[in-house]
Amino acid sequence: MADWKNLDTLDSYKKLSSSDHRVDLKDVLAGEAGAERVRNYSVPMACGLTYNYAAKQVDGEVLEMLNDLAKDSDLAGKFEELYNGAMINTGEKRLVLHHLTRGQLGNDVVADGVDKRDFYKKEQAKISEFAAKIHSGEITNADGERFTTAVQIGIGGSDLGPRAMYIALENWARANGRMLMDAKFISNVDPDDALNVLASIDPAHTLFILVSKSGTTLETLTNEAFVKNALKDAGLDPSKHMVAVTSETSPLAKSSDYLAAFFMDDYIGGRYSSTSAVGGVVLSLAFGPEVFERFLNGAAEADKLAAHEAPLSNAAMLDALIGVYERNILGYETTAVLPYSQALSRFPAHLQQADMESNGKSVNRFGEPVDYKTGPVLFGEPGTNGQHSFYQLLHQGKDIVPLQFVGFRKNQSGVDMDIQGSTSQQKLGANVAAQIVAFACGKDDNDLNKQFDGGRPSSIIVGEELTPESLGALLAHFENKIMFQGFLWNLNSFDQEGVQLGKVLAKRVLSHETDGALSVYAELLDI
Amino acid sequence: MADWKNLDTLDSYKKLSSSDHRVDLKDVLAGEAGAERVRNYSVPMACGLTYNYAAKQVDGEVLEMLNDLAKDSDLAGKFEELYNGAMINTGEKRLVLHHLTRGQLGNDVVADGVDKRDFYKKEQAKISEFAAKIHSGEITNADGERFTTAVQIGIGGSDLGPRAMYIALENWARANGRMLMDAKFISNVDPDDALNVLASIDPAHTLFILVSKSGTTLETLTNEAFVKNALKDAGLDPSKHMVAVTSETSPLAKSSDYLAAFFMDDYIGGRYSSTSAVGGVVLSLAFGPEVFERFLNGAAEADKLAAHEAPLSNAAMLDALIGVYERNILGYETTAVLPYSQALSRFPAHLQQADMESNGKSVNRFGEPVDYKTGPVLFGEPGTNGQHSFYQLLHQGKDIVPLQFVGFRKNQSGVDMDIQGSTSQQKLGANVAAQIVAFACGKDDNDLNKQFDGGRPSSIIVGEELTPESLGALLAHFENKIMFQGFLWNLNSFDQEGVQLGKVLAKRVLSHETDGALSVYAELLDI
Secondary structure (H helix, E strand, O other): OOOOHHHOHHHHHHHHHHEEEEEHHHHHOOOHHHHHHHHHHHHEHHOOOEEEOOOOOOOHHHHHHHHHHHOOOOOHHHHHHHHHHOEEOOOOEEOOHHHHHHHOOOOOOOOOEHHHHHHHHHHHHHHHHHHHHHHOOOOOOOOOOOEEEEEEEEOHHHHHHHHHHHHHHHHHHHHHHOOOOOOEOOOOOOHHHHHHHOOOHHHOOOOOOOEOOOOOOOHHHHHHHHHHHHHOOOOOOOOOOEEEEEEEOOOOOOEEEEEOOEEEEOOOHHHHOOHHHHHHHHHHHHHHHHHHHHHHHHHHHHHHHHHHHHHHHOOHHHHHHHHHHHHOOOOOEEEEEEEEHHOOOHHHHHHHHHHHHHEEEEEEEOOOEEOOOOOOOOOOOOOOOHOOOOOHHHHHOOOOOEEEEOOOOOOOOOOEEEEEOOOOOHHHHHHHHHHHHHHHHHHHOHHHHHOEEEOOOOOEEEOOOOOHHHHHHHHHHHHHHHHHHHHHHHHOOOOOOOHHHEEEEEEEEHHHOOOHHHHHHHOOOOO | OOOHHHHHHOHHHHHHHHHOOOOOHHHHHHHHHHHHHHHHHHEEEEHHEEEEOOOOOHHHHHHHHHHHHHOOHHHOOOOOOHHHOOOOOOOOOOOOOHHHHHHOOOOOEEEEOHHHHHHHHHHHHHHHHHHHHHOOOOOOOOOOOOEEEEEEEOOOHHHHHHHHHHHHHHHHHHHOOOOOEEEEEOOOHHHHHHHHHHHHHHHHHHHEEEEEEOOOOOHHHHHHHHHHHHHOOOOOHHHHHHHHHHHHOOOOOHHHHOOOEEEEOOOOOOOHOOOOOOHHHHHHHHHHHHHHHHHHHHHHHHHEEEEEEEOHHOOOOOOOHHHHHHHHHHHEEEEEEEEOOOOOOHHHHHHHHHHHHHOOOHHHHHHHHOOOOOOOEEEEEOHHHHHOOOOOOOOHHOOOOOOEEEEEEEOOOOOOEOOOOHHHHHHEEEHHHHHHHHHHOEEEEHHHHEOOOOOOOOEEEEEEEOOHHHHHHHHHHHHHHHHHHHHOOOOOOOOOOOOOOHHHHHHHHHOOOOOHHHHHHHOOOOO
């Protein structure tokens, strides 16, 4: 059994805290030694990805202390317990099993009387079979016509991850003859969200995927009613246009309102559900079940590497340790994720949920307050777009923001053009390489307005191309990084009590059971 | 002439810094006094909007000190100088004239021998005329068929603002019979961005809008070449499908490659250009020139209010002062913008540029380092989506993040449904009201995992409906807020030297003139 202790009680952390050794990026990246450092500060990841941390403020001395911290905190042991089915989600008293949706890392995990890996595989098989029938035309609309569009109705984890993954593979699928159905997403309770999507599709040829684990999510049920209404107005039978993704115990599970129901369970947190049926249905419909399988394989490969004990051969663990070093020792409050790939345009929004909802907490897994900083604010947009936007502050602002770049050597479509001596993809790559060095090394100028102090740390994950496999690996890398950081901070990364109070108060407003300030705010909004 | 001084040299700021008076939100929002506070802590804005700051950590005493700070810093005087044509952009030695694109606040401003208000109006008239010809079918494609889609090619300010404004009005336009053309946007140098957009349109019926002030933006010229190639491949003449938005001195201005050219100038910063031709062409094509005119009128009305001297009748100034109080006195490092309106889904991304690029600086307007914090990291996503994502950290994380909510009493489409006793729009409003109180007042719980400390400050801008007018007012509010904060911090908010170094290094990579670390990073990306 792992020993769950607060970060600041660990000897290795005390040593790290008391060390005044600091790495100057301008020094360590200078000259031939700097070039050598970029070659060496690199960890292979799954599916041909590489994690390069040469521009992070670490060196042999810091890495050794981080290595000690990893051992002291027993990160590998805790992960092992997790994937072997320990009750890691202490708040809700649940296992944490999203890794099992894509592979078997350890022992069989039996819960509620079933082997959970079998359960997830069976659901995937059901999804594959269903998708095949949709694609072949065995299941059609009432007029015997094929469905051409899938619309996912879900919010939070039922929206951000699947949406980000769909966008990530859209171009790849088009270039590789895998674009089987368009997908769209409805999430917000704002009626204009559903109306906007409904205005862009042909309901007669659309299959709606209703996603809610509990079957009680306010936004999702409201949007379901909205959509059913639209279907009826179009003279269609909603139950022939809708499938549900939910838990077996939810009110949606056995309803005749749906063509089919696919299941996940309470051991899959919403923000970790892209590799479960939550992502599986929409991605299998859009790109085919084989593509979803490849995505799962990439994630499984990354999970295997995350089980390595030594941080220097475990990119997720190393990334987590460096992040904690930056947050708790160097005192940086935020972090930016900057993929140089338009396909990853919503990947930062997904990570924002995955990271901030998991580790944005102030009590440890035993419900005791912690005295150290935990999860940072995370934000990001794709490059080069961000360069023409908020990078000004990143380069010359008063606070240092650690950066996580992502880049690929090839674009997804395979189509490119040489313009003024270089392709677009080369321009993209040149820009991310340039930014890393600009942030780290800066540039002196007599005009201080043009001075770049440098010393801004970044790492980069580089891959050959964003494919289903490398996307799966990228997703799992960050999921595992977040998990390791939760272990280090001694948090329960798998509950989200912080979202409850707002829900309770919103219900009170809707039933007009308010007084004081809340009632005046409600009036202001005409409720 | 205004006296430009560093924030920390002002007596009023010293007084503010030395005061240990702090407002406890739980106290001041409790009971009937709390209700009264919500009623009173409110400033009318333009176009029926209201700025409510009852859940900010201010009271009479703090407001008086902020009022003194506004006077001491001569915020109103500085704005007056700006709109009367002083050279406020000291770095690039330029006037700052985006307010003139939508109204005349002060004296005539003559620069380069022309009255600038006349110049901007003339360009708007040219745009209106052109858009009318496109809509009427007087200008068509080579086959005499109408253009149905507009695609803007631009990056940074030529993309984020216009894109956010287009998305903000799409549903409104559809509901009000104003949807004249679809619009799409290409920004990233990643070739997959252009290819994705090209895959979604019919080039034969598409008009491309090339936007680059200098006419030399790498990404935009690259994407132009990409698009021209696609047009030629489709057997079309690119010069009959493309207009330019640029400065009169740019290489694009007089080119026969374009159907028409519309001008802005060096006095309009990219991030402040939505009300110039940069936003004008695409919005006039999509929704008609009258709608763009209404948007400008909303902005002009907000500008007029921003010229008021007293912060309590000037929401932009008050918002700016409270933001500086939070950043410099209370020590908060980030801020979140959370619109409860799906139509504003990309408004936070636009503000991220507008704010972080303007005030993410470490030297004052004279090029001297400043010893105080300046612009914060800004991020945001629409609610209720964010509630199911990063709000966990906002409620229970270790750092306090000041929040800016936006909400409306009516949705744009006018279509809504009563589900379980309330409409979707009521649910949306109930949620934002609930969140404000949850963040500010929290909730005690014996289980500390379910404890909400409260004390998280927010303000809300509330309006009747998001229309062209109120959108213009909202945009101008934030532009003016950022301007006032730049005045307070004594920054030049209108240059962006921090984006230059990356460009220089990227060019070096592309011409293989690198060594050391940069050359290894370039290799890693296969350049």
